[in-house]
Amino acid sequence: MLPLTLDGAIARVRGKTLVGPVDLQIGATGLTIVMGPNGSGKTTLLRLMHGLQRVSAGRVDWAVPDGVARGRQAYVFQSPIMMRRKVVDNIAYPLALHGVPRRQARSTAAEWAARFGLGDALERPAPYLSGGEKQKLALARALIRQPEILFLDEPCANLDGRAIREIETILQQARADGTRIVMATHDMGQARRLATDVVFMYGGKVHETAPAPAFFKQPATAEARAFINGDIVE
Amino acid sequence: MLPLTLDGAIARVRGKTLVGPVDLQIGATGLTIVMGPNGSGKTTLLRLMHGLQRVSAGRVDWAVPDGVARGRQAYVFQSPIMMRRKVVDNIAYPLALHGVPRRQARSTAAEWAARFGLGDALERPAPYLSGGEKQKLALARALIRQPEILFLDEPCANLDGRAIREIETILQQARADGTRIVMATHDMGQARRLATDVVFMYGGKVHETAPAPAFFKQPATAEARAFINGDIVE
Amino acid sequence: GEIRLAVTTSFQNSGLSDVLLPQIKKDIGLDVQLVVVGTGQALKLGEAGDVDAILVHSRKAEEAFLKAGFGTHRREIMYNDFILIGPSADPAKIAAAETAASALQKIAATKAPFVSRGDDSGTHKKELSLWQAAGLDPATFGSWYRAAGAGMGATLNVASGMDAYVMADRASWLNFGNKGDLELLFAGDPVLFNQYAFIPVNPQRHPHVKTELVAQLEDWLTGETAAKLINGYKINGETLFTFNATKP
Amino acid sequence: MNDIAQGTIEAFRLIFTLDPDLLEIVGLSLRVTVTAVLIASLIGLPLGAWLVINRFRFRRQTIAVLNALMGLPPVVVGLFVYMMLSRSGPFGVFGLLFTPTAMIIAQVIIITPLIASISHQTIRDLWADYHDLLISLNTSRWQRITALLWDGRRALLTAMLAGFGRAIGEVGAIMIVGGNIDHSTRVLTTSIALETGKGNFAFAMGLGFVLIALAVTINLLMHSLSRTERASVW
Amino acid sequence: MNDIAQGTIEAFRLIFTLDPDLLEIVGLSLRVTVTAVLIASLIGLPLGAWLVINRFRFRRQTIAVLNALMGLPPVVVGLFVYMMLSRSGPFGVFGLLFTPTAMIIAQVIIITPLIASISHQTIRDLWADYHDLLISLNTSRWQRITALLWDGRRALLTAMLAGFGRAIGEVGAIMIVGGNIDHSTRVLTTSIALETGKGNFAFAMGLGFVLIALAVTINLLMHSLSRTERASVW
Numbered sequence A, B: 001m002l003p004l005t006l007d008g009a010i011a012r013v014r015g016k017t018l019v020g021p022v023d024l025q026i027g028a029t030g031l032t033i034v035m036g037p038n039g040s041g042k043t044t045l046l047r048l049m050h051g052l053q054r055v056s057a058g059r060v061d062w063a064v065p066d067g068v069a070r071g072r073q074a075y076v077f078q079s080p081i082m083m084r085r086k087v088v089d090n091i092a093y094p095l096a097l098h099g100v101p102r103r104q105a106r107s108t109a110a111e112w113a114a115r116f117g118l119g120d121a122l123e124r125p126a127p128y129l130s131g132g133e134k135q136k137l138a139l140a141r142a143l144i145r146q147p148e149i150l151f152l153d154e155p156c157a158n159l160d161g162r163a164i165r166e167i168e169t170i171l172q173q174a175r176a177d178g179t180r181i182v183m184a185t186h187d188m189g190q191a192r193r194l195a196t197d198v199v200f201m202y203g204g205k206v207h208e209t210a211p212a213p214a215f216f217k218q219p220a221t222a223e224a225r226a227f228i229n230g231d232i233v234e
Numbered sequence C: 001g002e003i004r005l006a007v008t009t010s011f012q013n014s015g016l017s018d019v020l021l022p023q024i025k026k027d028i029g030l031d032v033q034l035v036v037v038g039t040g041q042a043l044k045l046g047e048a049g050d051v052d053a054i055l056v057h058s059r060k061a062e063e064a065f066l067k068a069g070f071g072t073h074r075r076e077i078m079y080n081d082f083i084l085i086g087p088s089a090d091p092a093k094i095a096a097a098e099t100a101a102s103a104l105q106k107i108a109a110t111k112a113p114f115v116s117r118g119d120d121s122g123t124h125k126k127e128l129s130l131w132q133a134a135g136l137d138p139a140t141f142g143s144w145y146r147a148a149g150a151g152m153g154a155t156l157n158v159a160s161g162m163d164a165y166v167m168a169d170r171a172s173w174l175n176f177g178n179k180g181d182l183e184l185l186f187a188g189d190p191v192l193f194n195q196y197a198f199i200p201v202n203p204q205r206h207p208h209v210k211t212e213l214v215a216q217l218e219d220w221l222t223g224e225t226a227a228k229l230i231n232g233y234k235i236n237g238e239t240l241f242t243f244n245a246t247k248p
Numbered sequence D, E: 001m002n003d004i005a006q007g008t009i010e011a012f013r014l015i016f017t018l019d020p021d022l023l024e025i026v027g028l029s030l031r032v033t034v035t036a037v038l039i040a041s042l043i044g045l046p047l048g049a050w051l052v053i054n055r056f057r058f059r060r061q062t063i064a065v066l067n068a069l070m071g072l073p074p075v076v077v078g079l080f081v082y083m084m085l086s087r088s089g090p091f092g093v094f095g096l097l098f099t100p101t102a103m104i105i106a107q108v109i110i111i112t113p114l115i116a117s118i119s120h121q122t123i124r125d126l127w128a129d130y131h132d133l134l135i136s137l138n139t140s141r142w143q144r145i146t147a148l149l150w151d152g153r154r155a156l157l158t159a160m161l162a163g164f165g166r167a168i169g170e171v172g173a174i175m176i177v178g179g180n181i182d183h184s185t186r187v188l189t190t191s192i193a194l195e196t197g198k199g200n201f202a203f204a205m206g207l208g209f210v211l212i213a214l215a216v217t218i219n220l221l222m223h224s225l226s227r228t229e230r231a232s233v234w
């Protein structure tokens, strides 16, 4: 279904342009990290690609028909969305949607929960989880579908050091198994560890795109340089 | 109103102990960082101190009557709570509660918003802010009351590098002005930069407390050691 | 001034009030506010002093009302008559009956559906007395006898919906719009006479009632203008009411 | 006043002597109303959800009209159903007029907009939570509706109970289409109207108290059932 | 059937000839109902909010009873108000029986539980969002109630409109306490009942259509007003 091509894509809400115009291609392989200051449009860009944000102008195209593409993606939201169900039922939900019998869906979900350190929480109502546990649930729920492309919006923001490491391993594994990953993060260390290429957002526009090594060594723009150093970006 | 003394304090929900028993004293000065793996009870501990979580057993006592203490605290939640109002009205709300006239409350709120980089967002509905902008709003709303003690639950999780630095400066400033800060974070760098002392949570209990330098140099327990190294804590 | 008069649904449905009230207003400047309720409720309203007078057609209940001291006196104003209505096919052949009693006997014999008011109103009480006169007891009837428990209009609607026999006062029937397949089949037996009477509420019990105005109204209702209007009131060319008030 | 006292006594007498006429009337009231509520819920609940998840041209207007239909005057509904079911009406051949079925039809028409409207409002808030997730998971319309109805089921109970309340207390419509025929279509409300017309205020009040007691009992029952459920499922 | 067509024609005739009797009746209907809705909202909305924010011993039971009271049979309410206002009742001296005031009182009793109940449900969801924040800000009860009512105002409109619908279509109670006196207490619903009793179905239907048109207009009006508001305030 890849590459994903954005061609002059603009996200506009009530007359206000949030992001764009964006020209960008997400190729078939790699792990793209989206970086940029708060409010620069990372979330909006990911939502635009995933089809959650309406394209006000320009185009967002998959290599396959849209309907096909929609079924093969997964998305982890910046603030995890918990269904008012038990943890196991939350994780099993995408399987249930695909008609997997309840018993089997639940047992698969239990395995995934265990991989993300939620093994003890299976029967607890998801809305009562701790912040980090919610992020883990969201990750498990996204990965259980074994999507071809996975969008992650700061998925490790509330995780402890060990969990971050474990999840990075799982993500590397998924990538090795052929899942294309596009991820927004503020964690510079994580970006360095995972990225093959970087999209740097600034003021609602894609300000710079580059392969990761080049970006981290020598960003092309002053803004990206300042950003990497944690300086004031103006 | 300090010290705050927890004496065998337990938080129990529907028969399940989330945190405790906790014996802990938060002295008059310093900046306490609460650390620990996901689900170890950091949030619950902070809520217990702030009075948001009912004390099921034991005691949580201020040096002043509870009623007085309640008015002098502020809390920044792990997932920021946005009132369905404009940004400026969100930040002005605590002032409005204290009977500050609307016009004055809004202008003070505008100043605080600017300090947190929300100067452009004043008239936007708060629920539509980006993840990082929401956290900034929550911080501004908490600090505008100039509380004597400020609880922060991973307030920088979604912030970019520059914002983190700026907010750390604001927090140091507040501390210099006499605000006692208790903060949960997963960001080891931030903990090192800010902490005067550390509370390490593990499995719903306070596992270790220590002055910051000692804790980061040589944690007393194996679990804290593993945690600092991002190792598997078991 | 204005006074309140409790009347029964059959009186209101006749449409006579639309003729009388404007004339009363013109002649003696009185606003008569009609409170239209069931017979029992009308008597209750008088009893409680919530209206200044009542106009009903249920002699026994009226006498009990007076006896208990709720009213000052009873003044007969006019009468009309009850009629038997039924499906135009007339399966019980009551159109050929000699008397009301025999008509009812025919209905009972064929067990053709019959709808009763079933609400203890003046009309209902009359109907029960007719069954008794025919030597029959509705309590023993089967499901062909249906007690609707409703006002005259609602009961006629039920009868029209079920193609059933029903007893009504002539005025209600003539003014009734939802006739469906129903027809007037039997009338004219003197036992079907339906007397309306006016009873002022007793000011000794309820000092606030407007006795003066009520007296004016009573005078007017028993006077010549009223006589002319009542006797002259026609629907489809038929006279409905006969004025029979006597000068005091 | 006195009638109220007498009414209370009358109510107790009726209930404790298990007056057979009363039992018949109460039984029919319940049968008609419960059936109507079930049918109306089957239509109204999904309709409410459907209106939430679909964006179409005259959506706001449709919702406004639905809200307005909450105020369908019962007498008009009664008349309408009467005309439909009357011998000379289009459904006359079924001979439904003056049967409990006719009363059920009238009640369904009256309470479906109410149930749909309250359910719409309830579901709307849940959809605000779930929207991104369910869109992201590429759910079909029907899957969205079922997820929302299922996870909102406890709140939807209020919608059903509101419908029940409205239906069991209704008199204008069922008087017209049921005819209040003794031993056939007489229910509590029509009996109350009848006794009121007869001037038997105490007896009418007594029946009224029975009706209110019935409604309160059913509500308490449903609430405690749904609470039990909360403890076990969650 | 034919009556329905004739009713439609009748409705148009009534509206377009501005029949003065109709105008008087519509005017009174609106006056009575709008007044009743305002009074009931003044009681019901804060009551609903109050029930949300307070935890007391028989809270659930109170809410269940409130829900049950949504089903207060109008005839019983009518009877009750009649007994209170009757000359031989406790408030007889005020001479309110058979006046619009009496009708307002009856409608207020009927719709207050409905408004309180729907408002309770609406506010409950908002409170789930706001709870932690408002507790943390040490708000008084009254401050909580006002914040919830204000921020939930658009949703609360549904509660008020439901009350309006119920009240404008109600006939059982106002027939008893108003008496349906021509040029004094005759409103749309009582006129419809009257015409139905005369078997004038077409005319009754015509009035019914007028009533429904009225309700739809008011709902559209309120919805578009509240939408305007959304654009400007937010």
Ligand SMILES: Nc1ncnc2c1ncn2[C@@H]1O[C@H](COP(=O)(O)OP(=O)(O)OP(=O)(O)O)[C@@H](O)[C@H]1O
Residues within 6 Å of the ligand: A124, A128, A129, A130, A131, A132, A133, A158, A160, B013, B018, B036, B037, B038, B039, B040, B041, B042, B043, B044, B045, B078, B201
């Ligand atoms: N209301 C509740 N009901 C049941 N369990 C709860 C509830 N609230 C919290 N928990 C559980 O209590 C434990 C401690 O939660 P808490 O939120 O305090 O963790 P935390 O240390 O803040 O974690 P994180 O770093 O992920 O935010 C978690 O396992 C959580 O699932």
Ligand SMILES: Nc1ncnc2c1ncn2[C@@H]1O[C@H](COP(=O)(O)OP(=O)(O)OP(=O)(O)O)[C@@H](O)[C@H]1O
Residues within 6 Å of the ligand: A013, A016, A018, A036, A037, A038, A039, A040, A041, A042, A043, A044, A045, A078, B124, B128, B129, B130, B131, B132, B133, B158
């Ligand atoms: N629905 C909306 N209406 C108005 N403005 C919006 C809306 N959604 C987002 N915005 C604004 O658009 C800008 C980009 O938002 P976005 O969430 O994409 O930022 P981000 O890069 O993800 O930020 P963060 O790092 O804080 O998550 C922000 O300034 C935000 O306030």
Ligand SMILES: [Mg+2]
Residues within 6 Å of the ligand: A042, A043, A044, A078, A153, B130, B131, B132
């Ligand atoms: Mg974002």
Ligand SMILES: [Mg+2]
Residues within 6 Å of the ligand: A130, A131, A132, B042, B043, B044, B078, B153
């Ligand atoms: Mg936490």
Ligand SMILES: O=S(=O)([O-])[O-]
Residues within 6 Å of the ligand: C008, C009, C010, C011, C037, C038, C039, C121, C122, C123, C124, C151, C152
């Ligand atoms: O006048 S009646 O109450 O019999 O209609």
